Amino acid sequence: MRKILLFLLSSLLVVTVSFGQNETLPAMDTAVISSQAAQESKQSVKKQKQKRVYFGGNVAFNFGSYTRIGIYPLIGFKITPKFSLGLKIGYEYVKDNRYSPSYETSNYGGSVFARYRIIPRLYVHAEYELTNYDIWDGAESNREWVNFLLLGAGYSQPIGGNAYVNAQVLFDVLQSENSPYQAWEPIFSVGVGVGF
Secondary structure, eight states: OHHHHHHHHHHHHHHHHHHHHHHHHHHHHHHHHHHHHHHHHHHHHHHHHHHHEEEEEEEEEEOSSEEEEEEEEEEEEESSSSEEEEEEEEEEEEEEOSSSSOEEEEEEEEEEEEEEEEETTEEEEEEEEEEEEEEEOSSOEEEEEEEEEEEEEEEEEEEETTEEEEEEEEEESSOOTTOSOOTTOOEEEEEEEEOO
16 A cells, blocks of 8 residues: 555656646746847847948048048948948148148048949949148148038949948039149049948
């Protein structure tokens, strides 16, 4: 009798533990699955945002009696697959031989820009730039903020992965009195971008 009672108690304990596991495991699995799905969803949203952000920069140069060498890192955000907005900061070295004596200086500033891809490799570009220039009048120099509205187009050549070489030609359509770009001089720049 004692063996039968021990057998019944053991069976009852096994059945109780089995029911307890069957009832709690699906709830735990659902919680784990929900948590994993939420994490995957957050990661997916983060990856989508990262795909919309791009980085890069340009170098700009003019040679001749007015020499300018500049570097302009940028960050952009794709509003749509074809349209993006961005910010750029810049620093440039200038040597001007149009005056006697010639002078050397540094300029700095920033800009906001918009780009629209006409076809995958060709884009149009509009940019409002504000640069602090050391204005030389032949006898003395004064620092002054000069604004530009740069319009033009560019070409992107993929170089591997998500990286591109960009070449663009812009024109200063405002033609401010202190603009170094007189008579619709083209502004050529070449740079590298990741994600554009």
